[in-house]
Amino acid sequence: MSSNINNSTPAMCIKNRDNLYRLIISQLFYDGHSTIASSLAAQVNADPPCNPSDRLMSVVTKGLQHETDRQKESEQALNLNPIQQMLIGPGIDLEFETNVVCTASEPSLYETVYVTSHKGPCRAGAFSPDGQLIATGSSDASIKILDVERMLAKAHDIGSTDNQEGQGHPVIRSNFYP
Incomplete structure (x- = not known):
């Protein structure tokens, strides 16, 4: 999955990736994997050093919770069983009209x-x-x-x-x- 955050300027992409690496390193330190965390910190040149933190875990947990909440809302809105939802799929709005100029002949x-x-x-x-x-x-x-x-x-x-x-x-x- 790509997000709009990663589609911005190259400088922002680098900053976001650096932030991600720092979150991973902090989570590894927090979980007691100091050798792996130190190795990754050396590979990505993390400066200043990362402190142990479980922020990555909380962000991922909130994201997964939001994802399951959205899935439950869509299931409740459709009132379909999982097999019916799988067969129907996300769907396309065939009634959607755009301002497209038709180039076909009459x-x-x-x-x-x-x-x-x-x-x-x-x-x-x-x-x-x-x-x-x-x-x-x-x-x-x-x-x-x-x-x-x-x-x-x-x-x-x-x-x-x-x-x-x-x-x-x-x-x-x-x-x-x-």
Whole structure:
């Protein structure tokens, strides 16, 4: 976890890290680990010497208590059991609107390149990461995988009939679910 304190100026980062090392050294002295504390103090050049203190333990305890309190509050707010919370996760606010300017063209300006033969309305579509394949899903419980190059070739060669045994057919796989 990173905090806003560590994201400030480099001088503040160094100061915060030095403060952290001093807290660790003081806690080690307090717990009776003087050889480890002395070794760490020599490594990080802690000057002036650190006095034994349990401040690190109290800060960590308060932080952990705050963390568990926040977790309990969120659990009580949702009134869900732990399994339901795990399944739901933190979530995303899909209704959140920003002042983003849309750069996409109007849907009416798009060109239909290929129409596949789903029995019902096509409800989903996605490109593969390399952009060579498209998967479409229909309300008729079918999924079709199409080759983009074949789709474009078929769209531009409307009049040609030299396709032998469906080699130019864009649909390369169809899956049906009962």
